[in-house]
Amino acid sequence: MAAGDALLLEIRxxxxxxxxxxxxxRAVDGISLVARRGCTLGIVGESGSGKSVATKAVMRLxxxxxxxxxxxxxxxxxxxxxxxIAALPARSRELRRLRGGDIGMIFQEPMASFSPVYTVGNQxxxxxxxxxxxxxxxxxxxxxxxxxxxxxxxxxxxxxxxNPRLRIDQYPHELSGGMRQRAMIAVALSTHxxxxxxxxxxxxxxxxxxxxxxxxxxxxxxxxxxxMLFITHDMGVIARIAEEVAVxxxxxxxxxxxxREVIREPAHPYTRGLLAALPRLDTARRRLTPVPxxxxxxxxxxxxxxxxxxxxxxMPGLCDRILPQDTDLGSGRSVACHLFGEAAS
Amino acid sequence: xxxxxxxxxxxxxxxxxxxxxRMLQKxxxxxxxxxxxxxxxxxGETLGLVGESGSGKTTLGRAVLRALPVTAxxxxxxxxxxxxxxxxxxxxxxxxxxxxxQLIFQDPYASLDPRMTVRDIIAEPLEAPGxxxxxxxxxxxxxxxxxxxxxxxxxLRRFPHAFSGGQRQRIGIARALVADPEFVVCDxxxxxxxxxxxxxxxxxxxxxxxxxxxxYLFITHDLSVVAQISDRVAVLYLGRLMELGxxxxxxxxxxxxxxxxxxSAIPRVEAEHRFAPVKLRGEIPDPAHPPQGCRFxxxxxxxxxxxxxxxxxxxxxxxxxxxACHFAEELAD
Numbered sequence: 291m292a293a294g295d296a297l298l299l300e301i302r303x304x305x306x307x308x309x310x311x312x313x314x315x316r317a318v319d320g321i322s323l324v325a326r327r328g329c330t331l332g333i334v335g336e337s338g339s340g341k342s343v344a345t346k347a348v349m350r351l352x353x354x355x356x357x358x359x360x361x362x363x364x365x366x367x368x369x370x371x372x373x374x375i376a377a378l379p380a381r382s383r384e385l386r387r388l389r390g391g392d393i394g395m396i397f398q399e400p401m402a403s404f405s406p407v408y409t410v411g412n413q414x415x416x417x418x419x420x421x422x423x424x425x426x427x428x429x430x431x432x433x434x435x436x437x438x439x440x441x442x443x444x445x446x447x448x449x450x451x452x453n454p455r456l457r458i459d460q461y462p463h464e465l466s467g468g469m470r471q472r473a474m475i476a477v478a479l480s481t482h483x484x485x486x487x488x489x490x491x492x493x494x495x496x497x498x499x500x501x502x503x504x505x506x507x508x509x510x511x512x513x514x515x516x517x518m519l520f521i522t523h524d525m526g527v528i529a530r531i532a533e534e535v536a537v538x539x540x541x542x543x544x545x546x547x548x549x550r551e552v553i554r555e556p557a558h559p560y561t562r563g564l565l566a567a568l569p570r571l572d573t574a575r576r577r578l579t580p581v582p583x584x585x586x587x588x589x590x591x592x593x594x595x596x597x598x599x600x601x602x603x604x605m606p607g608l609c610d611r612i613l614p615q616d617t618d619l620g621s622g623r624s625v626a627c628h629l630f631g632e633a634a635s
Numbered sequence: 636x637x638x639x640x641x642x643x644x645x646x647x648x649x650x651x652x653x654x655x656x657r658m659l660q661k662x663x664x665x666x667x668x669x670x671x672x673x674x675x676x677x678x679g680e681t682l683g684l685v686g687e688s689g690s691g692k693t694t695l696g697r698a699v700l701r702a703l704p705v706t707a708x709x710x711x712x713x714x715x716x717x718x719x720x721x722x723x724x725x726x727x728x729x730x731x732x733x734x735x736x737q738l739i740f741q742d743p744y745a746s747l748d749p750r751m752t753v754r755d756i757i758a759e760p761l762e763a764p765g766x767x768x769x770x771x772x773x774x775x776x777x778x779x780x781x782x783x784x785x786x787x788x789x790x791l792r793r794f795p796h797a798f799s800g801g802q803r804q805r806i807g808i809a810r811a812l813v814a815d816p817e818f819v820v821c822d823x824x825x826x827x828x829x830x831x832x833x834x835x836x837x838x839x840x841x842x843x844x845x846x847x848x849x850x851y852l853f854i855t856h857d858l859s860v861v862a863q864i865s866d867r868v869a870v871l872y873l874g875r876l877m878e879l880g881x882x883x884x885x886x887x888x889x890x891x892x893x894x895x896x897x898x899s900a901i902p903r904v905e906a907e908h909r910f911a912p913v914k915l916r917g918e919i920p921d922p923a924h925p926p927q928g929c930r931f932x933x934x935x936x937x938x939x940x941x942x943x944x945x946x947x948x949x950x951x952x953x954x955x956x957x958x959a960c961h962f963a964e965e966l967a968d
Contacts, residue, residue, distance in 0.1 A: 336829035337800075452917075466918050467688070496687035496856065496919065501900035501912035523829065526859075526902035530910050553904050567834035568904060569863035571886050577838050578863065581831035584799045600831075 297367050298517040299325040299348070299485055304376075305359030306343050306352065315588045317343040319541035319596075320359070325485065330511065330518040332532025332549060334525060336564075338588050339538040341521045345487050348519070349389050350375060368392060368484065370427070391421040394483035394516075398490040400470040403477070404462040410473050411458035414442035414480055421481040428482040445476040449506060468499040472506070479510060486511075489521045504530055525568060529553055534622070537561050540586065540596035543616075547623030557625040560597045595628065603629060637955075638677040640713050641850045642699060642818055647672045647708035649691070649698045653923050666923045668694040670874040671708075673949065676818070678713075681844065681851040683865030683882065685858055685897070689922040690871040692854045696820040699852065700736050701729060712736075714817065734763055737811040739804075741823035746807060747795040753806055754791040757781060760814040776813060783843060784809040801832040805839065812843060822854045837864055858901050862886055867955075870894050873922055873930040876949055880956035890958040890967060893931045929960070937966055 306318040318340040325331045335341040346352055348364055364375040366388070378385045389395070397403055404413060418425065418438040426432045433441060439458070446454035449472040462470055471491065478486060488507070492500040508531060511518055520532055528535050528549060536546040537558065545558040556562045563581035570576075583600040586592055592599050598609035608628050617630040649669040668691040676682045686692040697703045699710055701721060710721040712735065724732050737760065740746040747756055757777045761768060768776070781788060784805045795803055804824065811819055821840065825833045841864060843849060855861055861868055861882070868885050870878040870893065878891040889895045896913040903910070915934045920926055926933045932942040941961055949959040960966070 336831060468918050497858065497900045498687065498896055498912075498915050499918070501902075502915070504902070505912070524902070525830075525904050529904045530902040564830060565904065567831050569834070569837065569857075569859040570905070571859055571862045571898070571901065571903065575841070575866070575882075576863070577841065578834035580833075580835035580838065584801055584832070585829065 296327040297324055298327050300363070300365040300367065301348065302363040303359065304344060304347060304362045304364065306347050307357050309355045313589055316591055317541055317588065318347065321543050323536055323543065323546070325517040325519055327484065327517050328511065328515045329534065330520050330532045332528040332535040333519065333521045333538060334523065334528050334535055335538035336523055336585060338540060338585050340541040341538050342489055345489055345519055345521055348375065348487060349393055349395060350378065350380065350385055366392065366485070387421065387424065390417055391424040391481050392484050394478035394481065394486045396474050396478050396486070396488045396491045398493045400474040401462060403474055406462060409459050409461055411439065411442055414445070414477050415439055417477055418442060418480055425481055442480060445480045446473065449476045451476070468495060468502070471495060471503055475506065479514065482514060483516055485517050485519070487519045490523070492527065493522065493524070507531065525553070525565065540588070540591060542596055542626065544597065544627065545625045547619070548621070551621065551623060557619060557623070557630065558627050559601045559603050638679055640675045641678040642676040643711040643713070644672060644674045644699060645709040647695070647698060647710065648706040649694050649703065650706045664923060667874050667925065668922065669698060672876050674869055674876065674879065676850060676852055679848050679850055680866040681853050681864055683861035683868040684852060684854045684871065685856065685861050685868060686871035687856060687919055689873060689919055691874040692871050693822055695871070696822050696852060696854045700738055700820055730763065734760065734814045735816050736818045736820070737816040739807055739811045739819060739821045739824045741826050747803060749794060749796055752791065753793055753795060756795065756806060757810045757813050760810060780809045780813045783846065784839065800828050801835060804828060804836050808839065808843070812847065812849065815847070816849065818850050818852070820852045820854065823856070825860060826855060826857060840864065858898065870897070873920065873925050875930050876959060877931065878958045884956060890952055890956060890963045891960050892935050892937050892966060937962060
């Protein structure tokens with residue numbers, strides 16, 4: 291854990307709003323979190339939780355109708371100094387260098403990050419050459435076209451692609467779903483990023499392939515020591531891959547802490563509800579315990595605690611009025627709920 | 636005591652032609668999407684049908700409903716007034732017969748016509764031949780099933796786009812059940828829903844089954860959902876049945892190496908559960924070029940010479956438990 295304590299990414303008071311035809315949508319409502327080198331922070335949430343928007347904000351990959359709050363800070367602690375990604379101008383060279391350089395990304399749908407008209411190899415070589423300064427700092431090697439190709443082949447081999455010398459000249463559509471996902475991981479890791487952002491990278495995969503990809507990501511993380519932000523709706527996947535978890539609901543982090551502890555003893559009524567609603571393998575034909583009601587429309591954010599409209603322990607007059615702040619529960623855990631706050635006592 | 640059969644599927648084959656690269660070229664070969672599947676769905680049960688991509692689970696479900704052409708085999712429905720050979724039905728007979736079977740889709744939004752009111756969407760199956768009812772009777776029936784599906788009756792006058800995923804799936808369920816079908820195929824019916832909503836819909840499906848006695852063929856890739864809702868489970872791989880048996884027994888003691896690998900690969904939240912997936916070699920093969928012998932032999936950690944040569948028979952290994960593996964007995968210990 292010693293090496294893993296190094297702070298890499300620090301998000302402070304991140305807020306993202308969208309202007310839409312139907313009004314203002316507050317997608318991320320002031321979240322703060324940290325990611326450490328060599329560790330994985332899982333972000334779990336359902337539709338409308340803002341988990342994807344929050345991580346796209348880290349790469350500044352938001353659509354034109356999105357706006358970051360003035361006070362948002364996205365601090366990347368690099369070896370060559372700290373940088374606030376939120377403050378970088380939108381089309382700046384620095385941002386382009388960060389994306390795919392210091393920050394690698396993988397998504398649910400690999401076809402979205404590959405161009406269909408270039409071979410896998412071409413795209414990898416371009417990425418490696420684009421980030422050759424960064425790679426020189428990380429690896430002490432300056433790549434040209436030929437050595438970049440060799441590096442790309444090594445990466446494809448590393449992610450378990452059979453016959454990488456053949457695969458490198460194939461087009462993305464010629465690969466199976468699992469292979470494409472491996473290729474995307476190879477692309478993301480070929481620049482040796484210090485932060486890997488993975489947005490539902492295994493959600494579209496079959497369960498036996500998902501197991502292979504999760505194993506691979508854990509191995510590569512150990513090897514390369516990068517920090518990972520892993521976004522998913524699947525608590526089981528979080529349990530497998532993330533040391534720490536942040537649970538999001540309607541744009542806020544409602545609970546966070548070491549994954550094992552949070553799963554064993556969830557504090558927030560939403561986290562409890564989410565875990566209770568999971569179907570289990572060992573209890574056939576048992577009635578499940580759903581979270582009552584529906585996820586509110588993002589256009590109609592409830593006042594006070596965002597979860598109060600569905601919360602079985604909702605305290606009228608308090609939860610529907612006052613937004614609960616984070617309460618420290620000790621051992622790295624915190625929860626944003628009036629049941630635990632000072633207001634409750 | 637075993638319930639009597641409702642749907643008997645015998646040696647069912649559904650092959651699709653694969654076209655050549657050039658247009659107008661004749662079929663080059665076949666994808667054996669469903670290849671010699673024999674399976675009985677019992678009256679009043681939920682039979683879970685699980686499989687990964689290319690397993691043929693969706694094709695099997697559609698074929699049973701006569702929603703796509705069957706290449707060979709038999710499908711027999713045992714209705715109260717006698718058995719019906721579903722593949723022999725044509726034209727009007729088939730349209731009349733359709734009221735006995737229904738389909739619930741994955742994406743409730745895509746399956747609901749946005750220009751129809753919720754009432755008209757739910758009522759649609761009642762307009763099929765064989766339902767000679769007055770508007771009043773239809774209205775009454777729609778309200779009854781909507782109430783059973785815990786839909787707010789005020790919603791009936793609205794249009795489907797106004798609803799959340801969970802509500803839309805309730806509309807889809809009400810529509811599927813309005814004509815009181817004996818048999819319902821649920822194809823990934825809860826897969827698009829958030830966990831907190833999914834639990835509610837699974838409960839609803841189980842409650843409705845208890846009240847109405849409906850039989851479900853529940854198709855999904857999600858094994859924990861299958862564990863929750865099914866009485867028995869059938870495991871498909873590349874168009875063939877690998878294993879079939881009571882849910883609790885299969886999950887506690889899978890007999891086929893593929894089932895074992897599949898179950899071990901599910902990431903689980905239970906703290907006592909150590910995640911140790913069976914290492915499977917490689918990818919799921921292309922269904923157009925399935926392996927010789929046992930379809931799973933290219934990825935099976937226990938595969939031997941015989942597995943690559945001879946297709947294993949789907950045999951009863953214990954009471955009510957079937958598997959297609961040459962070495963199931965040996966591997967069980």
